[in-house]
Amino acid sequence: MSLNRKKNIPVLLFMFLLLLITAVFSLLIGRFDISIKECFGILWSKLFPIEPYWTKVQHNMLVLVRLPRIIIAILVGASLSVAGTSYQCIFRNPMCAPDILGASTGAAFGASLAILLGKSNMTITMWAFLSSLACVLLVLLVSRFCRGNQILNLILAGIMVGSIFSAGNSYIKMIADPNNVLPAITYWLMGSLSGADTKKMNYIWIPLLIGMVPIFLLRWKINVLTLDDEEAKTMGINTRVTRTIVILAATLLTAASVSVSGIIGWVGLVMPHIARKFVGDDCRILIPASALIGGIFLLLVDDLARNLYTIELPLGILTSLIGAPFFLYLMLRRRE
Amino acid sequence: MSIEVRNVSFAYLRGKTVLDDISFQIPDGEFVCLLGPNGVGKSTLFKCILRLLTSYSGEIFVDGADSVSLSAKELSRRVAYIPQSAAAIFNYTVRDTVLMGTTAMTNGLRSPGKKEEAFVDQALKLLDIEYLKDRMFTRISGGERQLVLIARALAQQARILLMDEPTANLDYGNQLRVLEQIKTLSASGYTILESTHNPEQAFWYADRVLAVHGGKLIADGKPEKVMDAALLKTLYQIDVSIEALHDGKAHVCLPKKLLQ
Numbered sequence: 001m002s003l004n005r006k007k008n009i010p011v012l013l014f015m016f017l018l019l020l021i022t023a024v025f026s027l028l029i030g031r032f033d034i035s036i037k038e039c040f041g042i043l044w045s046k047l048f049p050i051e052p053y054w055t056k057v058q059h060n061m062l063v064l065v066r067l068p069r070i071i072i073a074i075l076v077g078a079s080l081s082v083a084g085t086s087y088q089c090i091f092r093n094p095m096c097a098p099d100i101l102g103a104s105t106g107a108a109f110g111a112s113l114a115i116l117l118g119k120s121n122m123t124i125t126m127w128a129f130l131s132s133l134a135c136v137l138l139v140l141l142v143s144r145f146c147r148g149n150q151i152l153n154l155i156l157a158g159i160m161v162g163s164i165f166s167a168g169n170s171y172i173k174m175i176a177d178p179n180n181v182l183p184a185i186t187y188w189l190m191g192s193l194s195g196a197d198t199k200k201m202n203y204i205w206i207p208l209l210i211g212m213v214p215i216f217l218l219r220w221k222i223n224v225l226t227l228d229d230e231e232a233k234t235m236g237i238n239t240r241v242t243r244t245i246v247i248l249a250a251t252l253l254t255a256a257s258v259s260v261s262g263i264i265g266w267v268g269l270v271m272p273h274i275a276r277k278f279v280g281d282d283c284r285i286l287i288p289a290s291a292l293i294g295g296i297f298l299l300l301v302d303d304l305a306r307n308l309y310t311i312e313l314p315l316g317i318l319t320s321l322i323g324a325p326f327f328l329y330l331m332l333r334r335r336e
Numbered sequence: 337m338s339i340e341v342r343n344v345s346f347a348y349l350r351g352k353t354v355l356d357d358i359s360f361q362i363p364d365g366e367f368v369c370l371l372g373p374n375g376v377g378k379s380t381l382f383k384c385i386l387r388l389l390t391s392y393s394g395e396i397f398v399d400g401a402d403s404v405s406l407s408a409k410e411l412s413r414r415v416a417y418i419p420q421s422a423a424a425i426f427n428y429t430v431r432d433t434v435l436m437g438t439t440a441m442t443n444g445l446r447s448p449g450k451k452e453e454a455f456v457d458q459a460l461k462l463l464d465i466e467y468l469k470d471r472m473f474t475r476i477s478g479g480e481r482q483l484v485l486i487a488r489a490l491a492q493q494a495r496i497l498l499m500d501e502p503t504a505n506l507d508y509g510n511q512l513r514v515l516e517q518i519k520t521l522s523a524s525g526y527t528i529l530e531s532t533h534n535p536e537q538a539f540w541y542a543d544r545v546l547a548v549h550g551g552k553l554i555a556d557g558k559p560e561k562v563m564d565a566a567l568l569k570t571l572y573q574i575d576v577s578i579e580a581l582h583d584g585k586a587h588v589c590l591p592k593k594l595l596q
Binding site for chain 2: 089092093094217218219220221223224226227228230231233234235236237238276280281282284
């Protein structure tokens with residue numbers, strides 16, 4: 001084990017601890033008072049039967065409202081951040097974000113269509129998810145039939161297919177009723193976790209797990225994919241297959257995340273770079289670190305979104321407002 | 337025979353023939369320089385041997401095995417490629433950079449472990465660059481970087497090293513230092529095929545020269561035997577005089593204009 005990795009494992013543990021503290025803190029804050037004693041009591045009672053010293057409302061608030069929302073915030077933040085890190089590596093471009101292949105644009109189209117047709121909350125999520133996958137699979141399919149550089153073909157196909165979905169989305173916005181449907185679409189596109197409930201929590205972990213596992217297992221090979229494609233091939237690696245597996249996994253993460261949260265910018269671009277600052281570029285450490293940092297960041301931003309004002313603020317606005325200046329700060333500091 | 341190239345021809349889709357019926361054999365431990373002007377097909381020949389291009393006609397044998405019959409993994413254990421310079425986008429330590437050479441050894445999803453780390457130590461030791469181990473690859477000198485790329489090829493456990501103008505981007509001192517290391521490797525049994533633009537490198541370090549022109553192999557033999565003013569005139573369209581120094585131990589090329 002290298003010096004670097006030895007030094008980095010305490011960093012990962014520290015980040016994990018920070019995530020736990022942030023999660024407990026997030027459980028306590030909100031417009032409804034729950035003390036730390038009641039909070040632990042309620043959680044404890046889920047494992048061991050104890051005499052309740054809290055009200056039923058407090059119990060429901062914590063278990064049915066705050067807990068699922070906090071878990072989903074962590075999962076979505078971690079997933080977007082890991083997807084961003086993976087895309088940056090396999091496209092050999094530090095400016096890549098999870099929507100590089102059109103995953104977000106696809107999701108936006110599916111969600112807008114479902115909202116336009118007056119579908120239920122759950123159906124909107126489902127359509128967003130499927131449409132996001134469809135968009136990226138179309139990109140993969142198109143790029144398969146192109147000759148030459150796989151990376152360039154994928155990115156160009158991503159831009160083209162994305163712009164078709166985005167045109168569809170604009171059309172839906174144009175014909176949508178401006179009194180009630182259009183605001184709903186616009187609100188969805190700005191991202192929010194206000195719809196995060198136990199029902200969504202109960203299924204969202206499945207696609208996220210399916211996406212996360214291959215990336216964690218392949219994280220050393222992702223390092224090697226950052227080399228020139230031909231160099232990696234001469235080392236005996238099937239770059240096309242490995243890259244495709246990582247793309248599918250990262251797409252699953254992105255599609256499932258945006259389908260519950262709406263479009264959240266910046267997390268997938270900025271969080272990987274913050275993780276790189278702390279632990280370096282070796283994906284064996286970088287991928288777990290960006291998962292933890294992404295989880296912490298989105299959880300904190302969501303705390304702001306639900307507590308800053310009496311109305312919920314869209315997450316997309318906050319992540320951009322916080323993420324963009326922070327990114328600029330990192331860029332300026334690098335010059336020194 | 338370490339490498340045997342038999343009647344290899346290659347044409348790109350548009351019909352331009354790049355390699356025209358090339359044949360040669362390189363035995364174990366030989367240091368061969370491949371000379372030829374830009375665009376003559378040196379890189380194409382490398383790509384055929386590395387099987388990055390597969391639509392060539394003819395046959396290529398690596399360690400006696402038909403290269404078509406080998407899996408990508410098997411081929412990577414025999415032949416390694418050392419690029420002119422590495423386009424590093426992200427920052428890795430020298431240790432991790434060299435460790436990447438061992439990737440094909442680990443099965444499927446496993447990250448490299450103790451055995452692979454040992455290959456890294458061995459490779460760094462062989463090139464006397466253990467002191468670079470924990471430095472960042474992007475923060476070391478060009479010459480050191482080239483040695484690290486060679487170490488990566490050694491960690492890959494290949495005995496045949498293909499080098500594409502490995503000294504093209506280096507300053508004078510680093511060029512000679514890298515070449516001396518390559519010479520030492522060849523003396524310890526590694527087979528080396530290096531493309532270069534500098535005929536003096538071939539004179540000073542190579543056991544043998546292959547010269548490619550117009551897609552054909554136009555010279556093959558010991559540098560002192562085959563490299564003369566006429567060959568260099570054909571390859572580079574320039575008049576030079578070749579002078580033997582120190583009783584023929586070393587040769588230099590001097591531009592004729594300089595001597596008038």
